[in-house]
Amino acid sequence: MRRLALVVGMGLALLGACKSGGDEGDGTTSGGASSGSSGGASSGSLGGGDAGKPTGECNDATRLIYVITDQSALVSFKPETATFSQVGLIACPSGGATPTSMAVDRNGTAWVRYYDGSLYKVDTKTAACQPTNFVSGQLGFLQFGMGYSTDGVGTSRETLFLSDSLGGKGLATLDTGTLKVSQIGTFDGAVAGRSAELTGTGDGRLYGLFTTSPVTIAEIDKSSGRIKSTAEVADTFSGAAWAFSFYGGDFYVYTAPNAGGLPKDQLGSKVTRYRPSDKSTTVIKAALNFRIVGAGVSTCAPTTAPK
Numbered sequence: 001m002r003r004l005a006l007v008v009g010m011g012l013a014l015l016g017a018c019k020s021g022g023d024e025g026d027g028t029t030s031g032g033a034s035s036g037s038s039g040g041a042s043s044g045s046l047g048g049g050d051a052g053k054p055t056g057e058c059n060d061a062t063r064l065i066y067v068i069t070d071q072s073a074l075v076s077f078k079p080e081t082a083t084f085s086q087v088g089l090i091a092c093p094s095g096g097a098t099p100t101s102m103a104v105d106r107n108g109t110a111w112v113r114y115y116d117g118s119l120y121k122v123d124t125k126t127a128a129c130q131p132t133n134f135v136s137g138q139l140g141f142l143q144f145g146m147g148y149s150t151d152g153v154g155t156s157r158e159t160l161f162l163s164d165s166l167g168g169k170g171l172a173t174l175d176t177g178t179l180k181v182s183q184i185g186t187f188d189g190a191v192a193g194r195s196a197e198l199t200g201t202g203d204g205r206l207y208g209l210f211t212t213s214p215v216t217i218a219e220i221d222k223s224s225g226r227i228k229s230t231a232e233v234a235d236t237f238s239g240a241a242w243a244f245s246f247y248g249g250d251f252y253v254y255t256a257p258n259a260g261g262l263p264k265d266q267l268g269s270k271v272t273r274y275r276p277s278d279k280s281t282t283v284i285k286a287a288l289n290f291r292i293v294g295a296g297v298s299t300c301a302p303t304t305a306p307k
Contacts, residue, residue: 057106057156058300065245065301066110066124067254068099068294074110074127075290079247082271082284088127092120101197102243102294103146103160110296111160111176117142119179138181140169145208149200149222150299158299161198161206161222168193171225185225191218199246202299209244209253213237217244217251217274233274234281241269243295248302250275252284254292267291 065077067084074087090099090112097116104110110122112129117136122129136142143165151157162172162181170186187194187208196208196218210216214236219228233253241256251274256267269292271285 058298059108061125062104062106062108062298062300063302064124065247065252065295065297066102066104067243067292067296068102068110068112069290070098070241070293071290072099073290074122074124076124077245077252077295079250079252079273079284084288087124090120090122090127090129092122092129093131094118094120099294101144101146102296103148103198104296104298105148105160105176106156106158106298106300108298111146112294113144113146115143132179134179139172139183140164140167141172141181141183142166144172145195145197146174146296147198147200147206148299149206150202150204152204155204156299158200159222161200163196163198163208165195171220171222184223187218187220187225187227189227190230191216191227197242197244197295199244199251199295199297200299201246201303202301203303205246207246207251209242209251211238211242215242215253215255217253231274231276231279233272236272236274236281241291241293243292245295245297246301247297249277249305252295254295256291 067075067077072090074090076085076087094114097114099112100115101113102110108124110124112120112122119132119134120129121132141162141164145163148158148160151159160174160176162174164170171184173182191210194210196210198208200206206220206222208218208220210218215233215238216230217233218230221228236253236255239255240258243254245252253272254269256269268288268290270287273282273284
């Protein structure tokens with residue numbers, strides 16, 4: 001659920017990938033308040049709701065967050081311990097194109113979009129890659145963010161949503177059976193025309209991370225694309241690569257700086273948690289030793305924090 005900055009394109013400096021089978025240890029944590037923003041949207045708060053998680057296809061592996069690096073490493077992320085663990089290297093037959101966005105379904109399949117618009121299915125247990133017959137550029141959706149959301153509270157049915165990253169076309173869906181794109185509508189308010197990454201929940205909500213400055217998290221009306229509520233994430237900027245995911249009532253935002261002459265060990269992603277319940281912003285990882293270019297979490301993940 002992220003895309004790589006277009007100005008960086010294919011020329012991003014590649015960082016060392018995670019250690020095979022290893023964990024990324026705890027990082028520095030700092031607190032800070034985040035101011036809310038209406039951005040012309042209707043009033044409301046982000047991240048609410050106590051609906052239970054639907055049961056069905058879900059297993060332990062589908063309750064993790066997954067990220068993908070610019071070195072094509074698939075990595076799991078456990079928010080409770082802030083631990084990253086490499087699953088494996090993705091070897092999709094992309095002809096040199098790199099991954100830029102990802103969504104994970106309830107069966108543990110990651111749908112990974114590459115820079116050239118191609119779409120692949122990746123097993124989150126093994127990192128094995130399978131090509132699809134997806135035709136890129138349908139209805140002008142060539143580069144896009146992705147995220148699953150269930151069709152409502154108490155159902156395991158889910159829909160894969162897309163957000164246009166180039167032309168301001170807003171929100172669409174992808175039928176994963178026919179691989180056909182259907183447009184829904186454009187975003188409005190302060191994020192109108194902005195690109196976004198998407199994340200959804202097991203109780204039917206859909207959110208976008210919009211590339212404002214600082215970034216904005218917005219709840220999206222799935223039937224129209226209109227914005228229901230917004231919140232700025234203080235001191236968090238999209239930079240060269242960005243992604244985000246929802247987990248347990250919180251949002252996790254992954255951002256990497258533009259190179260700008262920085263040393264290699266400072267080019268990894270920062271992980272920031274935005275907590276809607278108290279509008280706090282906390283840096284969970286100040287600088288990873290790899291750069292995240294996509295993130296996905298299934299609708300099996302918890303929708304509220306443990307009590």
